[in-house]
Amino acid sequence: SQQGEEDPQALSIQEGENATMNCSYKTSINNLQWYRQNSGRGLVHLILIRSNEREKHSGRLRVTLDTSKKSSSLLITASRAADTASYFCATDAYGNKLVFGAGTILRVKS
């Protein structure tokens, strides 16, 4: 069962621009996480935001969480060609396991 749904499905931008990806979910959550996947490899954990947090930063990443709208966004600032990957949100809905969305494919053109 998919809990998180990312939007857009695909995004193409120029190097140096900012990339914004959104995630919506359906049930109450303990936390929401973002992962990155390069070209059919495994997923890498990027950042976790807890339900009582509204915003979190990590390097060029900024994540927001709006629990009233059941949505989150991931902003990558000053994007680089190396940021080209698929990005997934995953929700921990108090069930001891994560539920992943279908992902956003980001392409950064140099």
Place this chain on the structure above:
Amino acid sequence: DVKVTQSSRYLVKRTGEKVFLECVQDMDHENMFWYRQDPGLGLRLIYFSYDVKMKEKGDIPEGYSVSREKKERFSLILESASTNQTSMYLCASSERTGPQEGYTFGSGTRLTVV
């Protein structure tokens, strides 16, 4: 760094074969997970385990079984492979607090059943 190692990157098997996908983690994590990933469907949980010899069904367990005889190893078994099990299989592990911290994934096994 935690390492999760999946034994094969690519695998081609015939319909009806019994297939074993192996996953080993080296950081004494309690929790281990098997997901499959298909285009447009994201990651779907097949089975997970919180401890040795313990297993729980995920969202799509049909056609699969698992084995966890040792804490570091979690095996996914396709009893009789079918073409609709062609997919990318991802193993992950986490500490007991699991979803509260984040998962570490292996590099994946791309399985093709012909």
